[in-house]
Amino acid sequence: MKRLRDDIFYIFKGLKEIHRIRPWLLTHLVIRGIFEAITPFINIYMSALIIDGINDGETFQLLMEYAGITISLNLIVALLIRLMNRFIQILKEELNHKYEMVLSQKIIDMDYTSIENPETHRLREKIKDIRNMSNGGIWLLVTSFQELIKCLFVIIFSVALTFSLFTLSGGNELSGIYSFVASPIFSLILGVCILANVIISMYANATVTKKMHRIMNEVIPFNRIFGYYINSYLSSYHAGKDIRIYNQKGLIESESMALFGGANVTLSKLSNNQMKYSGITTTSTVIITTLIYLFVGLKALAGLFGIGSIIRYVGSINEFTGAFTSFMNQLAMMRANNESMKVFFDFLDIPSQMYQGTLPVEKRALCHDGDNDYEIEFRKVSFKYPSSENYTLRDVSLKLKIGERLAVVGMNGSGKTTLIKLLCRLYDPTEGEILLNGINIKKYNYDEYMSIFSVVFQDFKLFSFSLGQNVAAKVDYDKAKVEAFLAEAGFGERYNEMPDGTETCLYKDFDENGVEISGGEAQKIALARALYKEAPFIILDEPTAALDPIAEYEIYSKFNEIVGNKTAIYISHRLSSCRFCDDIAVFHEGKLIQRGSHEELVSKAGGKYHELWYAQAQYYAVTSN
Numbered sequence: 218m219k220r221l222r223d224d225i226f227y228i229f230k231g232l233k234e235i236h237r238i239r240p241w242l243l244t245h246l247v248i249r250g251i252f253e254a255i256t257p258f259i260n261i262y263m264s265a266l267i268i269d270g271i272n273d274g275e276t277f278q279l280l281m282e283y284a285g286i287t288i289s290l291n292l293i294v295a296l297l298i299r300l301m302n303r304f305i306q307i308l309k310e311e312l313n314h315k316y317e318m319v320l321s322q323k324i325i326d327m328d329y330t331s332i333e334n335p336e337t338h339r340l341r342e343k344i345k346d347i348r349n350m351s352n353g354g355i356w357l358l359v360t361s362f363q364e365l366i367k368c369l370f371v372i373i374f375s376v377a378l379t380f381s382l383f384t385l386s387g388g389n390e391l392s393g394i395y396s397f398v399a400s401p402i403f404s405l406i407l408g409v410c411i412l413a414n415v416i417i418s419m420y421a422n423a424t425v426t427k428k429m430h431r432i433m434n435e436v437i438p439f440n441r442i443f444g445y446y447i448n449s450y451l452s453s454y455h456a457g458k459d460i461r462i463y464n465q466k467g468l469i470e471s472e473s474m475a476l477f478g479g480a481n482v483t484l485s486k487l488s489n490n491q492m493k494y495s496g497i498t499t500t501s502t503v504i505i506t507t508l509i510y511l512f513v514g515l516k517a518l519a520g521l522f523g524i525g526s527i528i529r530y531v532g533s534i535n536e537f538t539g540a541f542t543s544f545m546n547q548l549a550m551m552r553a554n555n556e557s558m559k560v561f562f563d564f565l566d567i568p569s570q571m572y573q574g575t576l577p578v579e580k581r582a583l584c585h586d587g588d589n590d591y592e593i594e595f596r597k598v599s600f601k602y603p604s605s606e607n608y609t610l611r612d613v614s615l616k617l618k619i620g621e622r623l624a625v626v627g628m629n630g631s632g633k634t635t636l637i638k639l640l641c642r643l644y645d646p647t648e649g650e651i652l653l654n655g656i657n658i659k660k661y662n663y664d665e666y667m668s669i670f671s672v673v674f675q676d677f678k679l680f681s682f683s684l685g686q687n688v689a690a691k692v693d694y695d696k697a698k699v700e701a702f703l704a705e706a707g708f709g710e711r712y713n714e715m716p717d718g719t720e721t722c723l724y725k726d727f728d729e730n731g732v733e734i735s736g737g738e739a740q741k742i743a744l745a746r747a748l749y750k751e752a753p754f755i756i757l758d759e760p761t762a763a764l765d766p767i768a769e770y771e772i773y774s775k776f777n778e779i780v781g782n783k784t785a786i787y788i789s790h791r792l793s794s795c796r797f798c799d800d801i802a803v804f805h806e807g808k809l810i811q812r813g814s815h816e817e818l819v820s821k822a823g824g825k826y827h828e829l830w831y832a833q834a835q836y837y838a839v840t841s842n
């Protein structure tokens with residue numbers, strides 16, 4: 218009982234969500250359902266009328282009028298259905314787009330911790346699979362709802378047209394088999410038989426549907442891997458190099474064939490099941506149809522109604538049986554589909570708790586003679602990633618004042634990038650706090666807080682949009698500003714070769730004239746993007762790793778000019794490039810172990826910085842022989 222309650226809850230919750238995402242779609246489906254349901258009854262009712270008319274010797278003109286009404290009604294209803302189809306098609310497409318936007322918006326709004334959580338990833342992948350592989354989730358709910366509504370109205374109309382069949386009795390003048398057939402007991406037996414047929418069909422359909430869902434779920438992993446090969450790997454032109462160099466053709470072919478084999482075994486199980494249960498349904502339907510014909514025929518022979526009514530009753534009962542079976546079938550599908558709906562809701566219900574701050578950030582950068590007077594302080598900050606038992610940062614305390622340049626150095630995995638992630642509130646500290654002008658950064662409105670940072674992460678992403686949009690991160694941008702910052706980031710010469718200037722599309726995903734850029738060029742564009750934001754803090758995580766030595770030199774030699782009065786945090790493994798920073802923080806195993814100027818740190822023999830510096834410097838030392 219609880220399961221049934223849960224199922225009904227999710228069906229209604231799903232329908233409510235569909236109505237929220239695209240209002241009016243469900244209303245249109247109901248209206249079309251009524252039109253579709255009425256269509257067979259126009260023909261059943263009018264055919265019965267015409268045949269009765271012929272039987273009763275009505276005039277030709279009246280019969281032609283009946284025929285005319287039948288054709289006209291069919292035409293009107295068909296036209297109305299077509300019109301509704303057009304609206305419904307548009308509404309469904311809008312639902313599709315808005316549904317994708319709801320999911321994307323959720324990703325944008327959720328805590329970064331949740332984004333990196335494997336469970337979030339699993340749910341998102343599952344939602345994609347449900348959509349792409351089985352058209353389940355809200356898509357199946359929409360399809361089932363439209364079918365359900367149609368069936369509901371067919372049931373209502375057929376009951377209205379056949380009700381008299383069960384109540385008609387022949388009075389006392391009938392005898393023998395005829396009197397039995399005309400009796401209420403026979404009507405009751407027939408009613409029970411029809412119900413039994415419906416229950417058998419329902420059971421068979423529910424069983425097949427459940428098995429189908431289970432089997433489709435088994436196929437999803439095959440499809441996902443296959444989809445990865447076909448859609449992500451093979452169709453991405455970036456993968457072309459690796460496929461050729463490492464001769465991955467054989468690997469992909471044999472993997473695909475193995476996947477095909479696995480999926481085929483599973484799908485043949487499904488078709489065997491469908492055959493078995495459709496056999497049961499067909500046999501029971503044939504038996505019940507025979508009984509109905511017998512019942513109606515005998516009642517007609519007993520003289521209780523004419524030929525026209527035979528057509529009306531038989532037609533309506535057939536419609537009823539089909540509609541009821543389909544109705545129950547759709548309900549079973551909806552219930553089985555609730556597994557998919559739960560995945561969808563679990564994803565939407567992932568709580569977003571991190572970004573609840575409301576304090577505005579002082580507009581020190583934006584005011585007329587903005588002094589950019591911001592101070593950042595890490596106070597006894599320790600942090601472990603949600604998926605990890607160990608601390609990545611331990612007891613880090615550091616202050617950073619306006620206009621300072623801080624270089625952060627340390628070995629791989631020492632926690633440098635994690636420090637920046639905490640500063641940008643991608644995560645919150647496990648212990649301790651981070652303060653902006655003396656106030657815990659959690660208290661600030663997140664968008665306002667982020668507006669004071671420009672960050673170039675190691676794994677930055679550029680999009681297959683225009684160069685201008687990439688730099689400005691906006692659709693409408695200031696072209697002159699984009700060009701100026703590209704030049705400042707060392708992209709000037711390459712920019713002059715761009716066929717459409719700032720309108721040039723990066724990469725070839727959407728534009729065959731799009732330009733391919735090298736890793737170093739991409740890094741320069743990412744740097745220009747950080748500069749375009751003109752935020753008071755600029756954070757660069759390995760910003761020159763992909764640059765050639767001359768480009769790197771150029772960036773460093775005008776770093777002060779580029780950064781201006783901004784506060785800069787600069788992470789690099791090339792210690793020589795950190796020398797221009799006033800202050801260097803050395804991290805080791807998650808701890809801030811040294812801090813000072815280059816000269817101070819390099820002179821401390823036995824210190825980590827000294828060790829790192831000389832480890833690197835030996836490769837640049839000039840040897841006499």
Ligand SMILES: Nc1ncnc2c1ncn2[C@@H]1O[C@H](COP(=O)(O)OP(=O)(O)OP(=O)(O)O)[C@@H](O)[C@H]1O
Binds near residue numbers: 627628
């Ligand atoms: N999302 C994550 N979940 C769990 N552990 C992580 C995550 N990201 C990083 N780590 C771990 O935290 C540690 C510090 O990583 P971090 O990226 O901060 O180091 P880093 O000093 O920037 O290294 P590199 O110099 O290689 O860029 C590493 O051991 C890393 O494996």
